[in-house]
Each structure stands twice: as structure tokens, then as C-alpha cells.
Amino acid sequence: MSIDTDAILSAPENFLQVVQSLLTAIEAKDLKLRRHSERVAKYSLQIATQMQLSEVDYEQLKCGALLHDIGNIGIPDSILLKPSGLSQMEFDEMKLHPIIGAQIVRPLMAAKSLRPLIRNHHEKLNGSGYPDGLKEDEISLLVRILSVVDVYDSLRSERAYREAFAHENALQILTEEVGRGWWDARIVELLAHIEVAEDDFAPV
Numbered sequence: 001m002s003i004d005t006d007a008i009l010s011a012p013e014n015f016l017q018v019v020q021s022l023l024t025a026i027e028a029k030d031l032k033l034r035r036h037s038e039r040v041a042k043y044s045l046q047i048a049t050q051m052q053l054s055e056v057d058y059e060q061l062k063c064g065a066l067l068h069d070i071g072n073i074g075i076p077d078s079i080l081l082k083p084s085g086l087s088q089m090e091f092d093e094m095k096l097h098p099i100i101g102a103q104i105v106r107p108l109m110a111a112k113s114l115r116p117l118i119r120n121h122h123e124k125l126n127g128s129g130y131p132d133g134l135k136e137d138e139i140s141l142l143v144r145i146l147s148v149v150d151v152y153d154s155l156r157s158e159r160a161y162r163e164a165f166a167h168e169n170a171l172q173i174l175t176e177e178v179g180r181g182w183w184d185a186r187i188v189e190l191l192a193h194i195e196v197a198e199d200d201f202a203p204v
Contacts, residue, residue, distance in 0.1 A: 071101025
């Protein structure tokens with residue numbers, strides 16, 4: 001897929017305002033969700049820096065990470081904010097959020113290159129992810145980075161039904177999942193070298 005370089009590097013001010021508006025919409029739905037998106041962007045960019053990605057990729061990853069969960073504003077609060085595990089039916093509905101998110105940003109021409117990050121951040125290298133069952137080279141490098149950091153942040157975050165995992169334990173889980181063919185081993189290894197601010201995970 002070709003990347004609209006001008007849209008990423010020279011995004012009009014009104015597009016950046018749209019990004020901020022969408023983040024505000026996320027916060028209105030769930031403050032924890034906005035903080036999650038901001039942490040995922042922060043740590044994804046640390047990995048991008050280690051990999052010496054281009055400025056275009058860096059900016060694309062930043063915006064895509066901030067908006068990757070925008071589709072959650074279309075998920076009922078009874079599911080999104082449920083203080084316990086989800087039923088299979090509820091989980092199936094939750095799995096629609098990447099599709100909803102891609103639809104939300106579709107009218108924004110400047111966001112065209114962000115759609116794969118929003119739609120595909122729950123794909124896995126072995127094809128067992130969703131919503132499209134992509135595998136291996138069908139999943140871009142930026143999506144691979146976002147996927148790993150998204151899971152890392154979820155593991156580090158407290159849930160009503162479990163405590164947050166420590167940094168080392170989250171990395172161990174991700175390493176085990178690399179063995180199942182889910183994640184890019186190189187990215188998980190780079191994740192081990194990011195600078196983590198424990199205050200980032202303080203309860204809201």
C-alpha cells in the first residue's frame with residue numbers, strides 16, 4: 001500500500017484538530033481508554049526510535065497508536081466497562097471495534113494510511129487474530145509494533161478481575177506468545193529495552 005507522505009508529514013492543522021477531537025471522544029467514553037492509547041503511542045515510538053524508522057513511519061505510528069481503539073466508542077458501555085470477564089457473545093461484539101474504528105476515520109483522507117493500524121492491531125502472525133485473519137507479511141511492521149505494545153499495556157493495566165502484571169511478567173507472557181507464533185520476536189525484544197515510567201500505570 002502506498003503511503004501519502006504529504007498527508008503524514010504535512011497534515012493540515014484541521015486534521016490534527018480532528019485527532020485531538022477523537023481523543024476527547026475516547027476520553028468522554030472512558031478516561032482509562034485514552035490513557036491506554038497515549039501510553040501505547042509513547043512506548044511504540046520508543047521502539048520506532050530504536051529501529052530508526054523514517055519520519056513518515058514515526059508520525060504514522062504515532063497517530064495510528066493514539067487512534068487505534070477509537071472504535072471502542074461504538075461498543076456499548078455494558079460491554080466496554082463491564083467489571084468482569086466477557087461472555088463469548090460480548091467478546092464477539094467487542095471484536096468489532098477495529099472495524100468500527102476504521103469506518104470512523106474512513107472519511108478523513110489524511111487518515112487513509114492509519115486505517116490498517118486501526119483495523120489490524122489485533123491480528124497475529126500465525127493468522128489467529130481478528131478481524132481479517134492476516135498472517136506473516138500481510139501484517140505491516142507498524143501494525144506489528146502497535147500490536148505488541150497494545151498487549152503489553154493491557155497486561156500492565158489493572159482490571160476488575162485481575163491485578164496488573166509487572167514489567168518482567170508482561171514480557172515473559174509476550175515471549176511465550178512469540179513461541180505460539182503470535183508476535184514478532186524482534187519487537188518483543190526491543191520492548192524489553194524501553195524506558196517505562198511506572199507512574200504511567202497509576203490508577204485513574
